[in-house]
Amino acid sequence: MSGFNSPHCGSLRAADEGREVELYGWVARRRDHGGVAFIDLRDRWGTVQVVVRSVSLVQTEVRNEYVIHIKGKVARRPAGSENPKMATGEVEVVADDLEIISEAKTPPFEIEDEVKADEALRLKYRYLDIRRPKMTHNLELRHRVVQAIHRYMDAHEFMEVETPMLLKGTPEGSRDFIVPSRLHPGEFFALPQSPQQLKQLLMVAGIGRYYQIARCLRDEDLRADRVVEITQLDVEMSFCTEEDVFTLIEGLWANVWKDVLGIEIPTPFPRIDMQESLLKYGTDKPDLRYGLEIADVGDALRETGATVLRGALDAGGVVRCFAVPGGKDMSRRELDELGVLARGAGAKGLAWIPGPLDRHISDGEMSAIKSAVHAGPDDVVLVVADRRRKAETVMGLLRREIARRRQLVRHGEWNFLWVYPMYLFEEDDLGNLTYGHHPFTSPWPEDMPLLETRPYDVRARAYDCVLNGVEISGGSIRIHQRDLQEKVFGILGMDAERIRSQFGHLLDAFEYGVPPHGGIAAGIDRLMMAIIETENIRDVVAFPKTQSHQDLMLGAPGVVDPKQLEELHIRVVPPKKPAS
Template sequence: MSDSLKRSHSCGLLTKEAAGEQVVLCGWVAKRRDHGGLIFVDLRDRSGIVQIVVDPDDAGNSFTTAEAIRSEYVIKVAGKVRLRDAATVNPNLATGEIEVVAADLEVLNAAKTPPFYIQDDIDTDENLRLKYRYLDLRRPEMQKNLILRHKVTKLMRDYMDKNGFCEIETPMLTKSTPEGARDYLVPSRVNPGKFYALPQSPQIFKQILMVAGMERYFQIARCFRDEDLRADRQPEFTQLDIEMSFVDAEDIMEMMEGLMAYVFEGAMGKKIQLPMQRLTWDEAMDRFGSDKPDLRFGMELVNMSEAVKDSDFKVFNAIVEDGGVVKAINVKGYAAIPRRELDGLVEFVGIYGAKGLAWMQIQEDGSVKSPIAKFFSEAHLANILKTAAAEPGDLILFVADKPAVVAQALGALRLEMAKRRELIDEDMLTFAWVVDFPMFEYNDEEKRYVAMHHPFTAPRNEDLAMLATDPGKVYAKAYDMVLNGTEIGGGSIRIHRRDVQNEVFKAIGLTEEQAKEKFGFMMDAFEYGAPPHGGLAFGLDRLIMIMAKRDSIRDVIAFPKTQSASCLMTQAPNDVDEKQLRELHIRATLVKKDK
């Protein structure tokens, strides 16, 4: 084959309209089949697969080459497109109506046998996939995820540009301000003994950009947090970071709703119903036991404290008298649940701190079957069934404890029962805003209040006076966007006055000296005309994960880390030589952990 021949088409984009054309294709051998006299090759590139037919009468010497090729060989094929016979059309393939009759075939590179099949829906250990990530990324479903990610980020940039935002990069080497997750530290060679930190977010810089008069900023930013990992967490991640001046929370939420509508229609052809539902944090916790509620199904938490009041069941009475709460969910049509499964649910809620689980099975005749039924009068039972909106065939599950424990345990149980009862429509997109978060939460370990979002979130105007007297009762001008039970973005109106910022720092236990050391440059900026401003950040990895219907963000990141924050492909993190450490004025001393 001549070196002057260049690829003319992508494999997956050939259609029947190309019949009769001479084409040059390049790609990987997805499959080779020898049919005794004819060789069929499924040739794959990023666009898809097309069938190549190698006939000794047409291919000449290239037929011998075709006999030697194997899966994942990289080849170039020149030939003519022809329509397939009706009996051989493959309706499962975008190119299934045509095939390419090879006249010339060249091996560009041979390949070893891969450690797993390069195809979708493989049952392979994820660590093996991560070690050979370059092979894993050849699989069509993985390439589809990365192409979706590209489309989404392009649409985001287009939308922000249309609405007057300016994309500005902020520093990757910055100051350590560990008021949250742990920082990744970077030693400075030219400043011995001093360290930069990789940014957990561009928060401080984007607020300073508002002081600088940029008014509308955005950035698709890389962020770093040295924290324990989960399926939806990575040590380095990407977020769409946004800040606006001279706005209130409603302005920001309206702008972000428009962004989501633009992105989902542009990338997936799906229309989003606007405006999105709004829930206060208190309402979300009360009804769903979560500040990121999944609204694709009902089964809301019901407060049963009044319904069980003054009964003979001392367990419920004692908890309510001690400031606790009794709540329940009604699992419709599941009264016939096996006892073994009920016992398993007791263990399930125990994971979330609940000390037990009570239940009532409503029989077809309306009677109640339950170990605790004997402790309730007929009037109590009738009130319980009415409060839970229970009917014959339903199952009522109760958790009684401190409000936070009940919310966490029963909220998780609600999701678990919805999965078991197949109540969740996986094709449904249900967005909501959760607003009016508590400003602070108490950290028992540190014996102080910490910011629920971050310390630059503005308190509600009506709560300003309580910053110094009762910070636990202060609510913030904060808002999270939730999609199908996952928080995809969060933000707030920011503090733009130095005196208010000082009060917030005091509320979280920072002395004036500590605040000046960590954030002095930012506080100084506030004295030079900081405008009212606010913003939001979307977790891009998490958003793409939901759009691609994946269970882990690792499937939508090209080169992710494992649960132990390591890269199996490059073997990072790794040791460095003594010379590098000396240049950085560092000596590595490993401290053995106590067993």
């Protein structure tokens, strides 16, 4: 028995009328009328209605999710009984033979698009979850996007080169997943966080145009839009500028959208610089599908009598606000919920106008605030006063929350943009200088003199491509001069010894003829999230892990045989139990 070349259930159309077919699939539903029964037969391509008439076939015990094989003839449905909701709805298959290939237990949740089952259950029975047509469709769409990427990159003469999975660990960046070495006791490989250094070395090697659909692993805490094992389109090119990268990637997305979704997206994409993005949208990945632009009103409130606002300003902080159109209809309870959200994100509090603060704010200040955010008479203005970075985080969060709650997002829009330029250095929580993108990013040539004097003002040749509030790719033009690279490492506080042990190979390579180069990496998972408009990254990954990095289906991670540990020269020290 081979059904491999049989027609697909979901592919039958009116044109197939009269065909004698054999179908293989899963029983999605059975409707038994006594003398006649209907079976909706499902495969990867969709579902088709099978009609069963003969007494013996009707009486066959066919239950949901059984795998069956039928022989029959494709027929047009009787006039009036077509089902426009099904792609195959014009036809049905009249069965004259039916064979049960595999029985099935009642599944732990119903195989239908309307997901009701608990996330943990879906993950445990992922193979059933993927049977849901929506999940199957998501995976197929992902496949088509990746294929379109391969075609485009190949057409532009990019060469796919595989890079190793077993690398050397670095203390930079995110936490490494490490792999013990059997042959080198006490030594470990690290799994790639990205092929960053390797792709730069490929440029030194003269490859010129490299790409790879690469898996990258980062041992960090998860979020709704993060997975442990990300897939990224990794690109690096020689003798290029930012503009070459922008053009390439704009063309890539335009091609993918056209090929996969049949949608024309306009290029070039608009650009916004980092500072403006943080001010107006409270994030480095703004979603322009709704308004709610944030304004800084600190200057108008320098002398204000509202001490909560004044206090923040006096401490060197900022006051930021935006107007919620028609927000007067929000209840006190709803505003309090937003306050809880703001405090949860670390804000000292949330104020709103009109609200309790009004009597401490002068008329002049009030009108300055209202005009800054273009507030109308029915609007409510949300106000946060805090340290700049905190205020940005909180305003960004509130902006997203308000857009979601009040359904202000214009779905169906594709708002691509570049965040560019960014800054070379940032201040970390301890007030130390650290890199904004990564330590290989090139400074702007004209800002070079500021490197040692005013490092925070040095712009970086770094860019992010953002789609509908999702950062779908980011990259930079790299440093290709050994002395400049060493200088930047030095500004980042690395001593000569550390530079040599961590990055010696790169610096060595830079002494053998290195082309100027740059590139970009695009997260395929997040790209797919934007395409199918989901906020749950597990909707676009076949076998995702939980927030605590577990695979509920496989039961991973798990303990290993003591012999394996011995071979690897590893002894496990259990975590200390807190004294009870």
